[in-house]
Amino acid sequence: MLIGEVARRSGVSARMLRHYDSLGLVRPTGRTLGGYREYCAEDIRRIFHVESLRSLGLSLRQIRRALEDPAFAPSVLVGDLIRRTEERLEREQELLERLRAVDASAPSGWQGVLRIVELLHGLNSPSAARRQQAVLAPAEDVPVPTGLLAEAVLAESDPNVAGALRWALARAGGDAVASVASGVYSEDVEIRRRAVLALAEMSGDEASTALSDALGDSDLAVRRHAALALGGRGASAAVPTLVGMVVEGANDVEAAEVLGALSLDPGCAERVVGALVDELTARTAGSAVRMRLTQALAELPAGVARGVLGRLVRDDDRAVALLASALVDAFDERSDG
Template identity: 80%
Template sequence: MLIGEVARRSGVSTRMLRHYDSLGLVRPTGRTRGGYRAYSAEDIRRIFHVESLRSLGLSLRQIRRALENPAFAPSALVGDLIRRTEDRLKREQELLDRLRVVNASAPSGWQGVLRIVELLRGLNSPSAARRQQTVLNPAEGVPVPIELLAGAVLAESDPNVAGALRWALARAGGDGLASVTSGMCSENVDIRRRAVLAIAEMSGDEATAVLADALGDSDPTVRRHAALALGTRGATEAVPTLVGMVVEGTNDVEAAEALGALALDPGCADRIMGELVHEFAAHTADPAVRIRLTQALAEMPGTTAQGTLQQLVDDDDQTVALIASALLKASEERSNG
């Protein structure tokens, strides 16, 4: 079969077939009397083998090695191709994300595009100081687009930069909440933690509702962040989680302060005291828990905890009894003062 017919049937151009020949990759086994290339059935099968391997991303050099070495093991090469392809897809996804950010910012001209690109470079800088500077002092006073801010919040691991990003996002208004709430659905727990911290700094009923949903998150850190934020908003749904934090000793001081703020509502105060008293009874053999619970009573407003403290003055644990006595004395001094 002559080269022109092979090209028509295989879909491989005559130029590429000649290139294969020059490389020794697919050499026609015959020649016509006029010196034209004549391909056998085996040659054509080899062409299709080459094209199949090219479709996987192999270079012509790799293909030649694979076809000429019977002992060649494809697993290592295919694994390397997978890694290269994943890296390329990652880079292309990053490019797509950048293009979407530029498009969403609706620049009026190329100068606007260049400013957004500069913001992207700053936020993607390996230097934490530069990323923070980009947020706090954007170039030429151009505000960082909300979608870009939200994406940076969910990706940032440096605590100082993350704080600056959350601050900027909370003040951006608009769709800031909607942009960052998507992070609460991520399978990556770090992203959910960053998202809940950002939402905690946002005001409004919608943010409170998202935080309330976060109390059901599978990650205890996400639940704790949500509970602390809800406590400052007067949301009583946070009470069980806050009491649990006191018991566990995780951010127990902050949790006790939040419970004290919630207890300013008389109806909620009774509920909180009921749960704290229940935990005292459930942890009779754990002095560390009882001490934290006793200290939490100091945050209860007015005389809310006075009756419970009076009972704890006679507690079998001397430390608990001493703390209760000191708290009662301090309460009496405030009343007399």
């Protein structure tokens, strides 16, 4: 079979077949009287073997060795090809994400493109200071893709950089909330914690819905962050977790302040007082716990808390009674004033 017919049947160009011949990779068995290359069936099988190995990413030099060395073991070479292919795919995935980020920002000119690329490099820096600087750098009127900021805040472990990212996200608008809210449902607890902290600084019903879902999270820190954020927005669903924080002494002062703000709503005040009283009268409540709960009553409006404090003045725990008495006096002085 002459070279032209081999090229048509194999899909390998005549030029490449001549190159294989010059390398000694696939040499035609014979020649015609006119000196043309003539390939036999075995030659054509070798051509297909070469093309199969090329499809795996082997170089022509590696292919020749594989076909001619009986002792050649492919395992090491194939393992190396896998590693290099994975590295190439990772680089291409990074490039794809970079291009999508640039496209999402809809830059009006090359200056905008350069700004986004600069931000991407900064956010990927191993230096926390460099990442923070990248977030806080002047934007030059180029909108930063909220998806990029959301991805960064959900992955950021440095508290200072995370704070800068949350600040930028809270001002980004657009689909920033949706991008961050997905982190609330992650299997990674660290991502859920970062998501709740970011949502706490973002407004809107979508943020509140995600925070409400976080109240049922299996992680205590996620539930507490969500409760503080929701309580600050007037959501009474946060009351049980907030009271639990007072009982456990975890950010109890902040939790008590939020409970006080919630109690300004008459519809919520009764629920707050009832939850605090339930814990005060629980048999398992120790003196320290009851002191924190009594102190929390001081954050409530006088008309809501005074009745409970009046009863605590006669409490069997002298420390609780003294604290309640002092708080009642403080309420009375405030009222007289």
